[in-house]
Amino acid sequence: MLLGLSDLSQDAQVSFDVVVGTGDGDGGVTHGQLLARLVGAMWEGDPSTLAAVRDEVTAAMGGDALVDAVAVSANFHMMTRIADGTGTPLERGGIERTAEVRAQIGVDDLVSRRQTDPV
């Protein structure tokens, strides 16, 4: 699921700290930190934290953006389960293209990496 951001990062000054969750900046993405916190709150599921972040996103970006961001995150709760649940291998070209990004994000040590050989 990293291919899109990897390709986009070639044309934009995108830092991957915000993806990893180690930085406190926007990572070169408008409202990047706020969106990352929304995703994190959805992941954790604490209702009061979620409510607070939702209010922040609505105030800063609008209700349409809030709904769209929640929908995108919800979609990747689906796609990750499809990919990992079916043993989906990465395309070899994809591995080469995203090697640097993968190193920055630290996904090479994940269990899901060890279980699938690229094709």
Place this chain on the structure above:
Amino acid sequence: MYVADLPIRDDLRAAHEATVDCWSRPGTWWTAEERLAIVAEVRRARDADEIPPAWVRASQIEGAVAEDHLLPAAAVDAIWRLTNHPGTLTADWYASVIDGFGDDSAAITPSEYTELVGLVAQANSIDRFADGLALDRPTLPAPVRGEPSRSMPEGAAIHDHWVPTVPSEDKEVVKALSGVPAEKNASFLLGDAQYLPVAEMYDLTADRNALTRVQVELVAARTSKLNECFY
């Protein structure tokens, strides 16, 4: 569905309604009752007071799973693991599920497993959306009577995934559920509305609704990272 003041797009609402409706109809390998039981079990797994660690099967925990469950124990265990620990799945674990963890009466077929993955993934997605916006989760409809189609698409076999897939030029993740085309279609119906239509996926200049494309990809990547998904 979704009584709220939030500006939920019509296409998004329609995709969720169509998906929930599909859950209540006979599938390819599971009956409507079994499909709804799979979705209900996803909710039990997510909402459990104590989520067991990945290596503990839910069916082995006293009181966690009904003894007269409609689904085979391996299916229930797979639902809990896929829901709560998707980043820990391994080829050995998949083989154990198909083997019923050594109990023939609990085993499921690779095609049944594939349909289950599709349903579990969709249910996690739709409920995460509702929870994320503090909406009521969709009510599960009554099951529609009928038999599963039990049809395998031509060419479906084990290739590069753990599960049977149909060879094509598509990306590997697009092929993942191709062994059960109805679930592939259902997942991509959701994906078109929630993320991007496949045809637009490789146009990196396209913004999406209220978000820029780079914002969309940031949300996607952060969610994938939290799920510990390598793909």
